[in-house]
Amino acid sequence: MLCTHFHENIEGMNCLFCRIVSGEIPATKIFEDDVSIAFADIHPQAPTHFLVIPQKHIDSLAQATAADKDLLGHLTLVATDLANKSLPRGFRIVINTGEEGGQTVEHLHLHVLGGRAMHWPPG
Numbered sequence: 236m237l238c239t240h241f242h243e244n245i246e247g248m249n250c251l252f253c254r255i256v257s258g259e260i261p262a263t264k265i266f267e268d269d270v271s272i273a274f275a276d277i278h279p280q281a282p283t284h285f286l287v288i289p290q291k292h293i294d295s296l297a298q299a300t301a302a303d304k305d306l307l308g309h310l311t312l313v314a315t316d317l318a319n320k321s322l323p324r325g326f327r328i329v330i331n332t333g334e335e336g337g338q339t340v341e342h343l344h345l346h347v348l349g350g351r352a353m354h355w356p357p358g
Contacts, residue, residue, distance in 0.1 A: 282350030
C-alpha cells in the first residue's frame with residue numbers, strides 16, 4: 236500500500252518521507268517493493284548509509300502496533316538483505332525514536348550503516 240497520508244509536522248510541511256514515497260521528492264533509491272523503499276541517506280554518517288522506510292506512514296517505532304508486526308519484520312529483513320549484499324564485514328541497523336532518541340523525521344525509518352568499524356557506545 237502506498238503512503239497516501241501526508242503527515243503535518245510542526246512547521247506545517249508534509250512528511251518528507253511520504254513525499255519520497257509519492258515521488259514528489261527524488262531520492263537515490265536502492266530498493267523498492269510494494270511495502271518499503273530503501274534509499275541513500277543525504278547526510279551519511281558512514282561510508283555506506285541508507286534508510287529503509289515503510290510506504291505506509293507510521294510516525295515512529297513508538298506508534299507501531301501489533302497490526303504492524305509483519306511490516307516491522309519485512310523492514311528488518313529488507314535492511315538485512317541489502318546490508319548483507321554490500322557490507323560483508325558487518326553493519327549496524329538503528330531506529331531512532333522520538334526527540335531524545337535522535338529521530339528527526341516523523342516517519343518510521345531504519346538506518347543501515349557500515350563500511351567502517353562501528354564503536355560502542357554509539358553516543
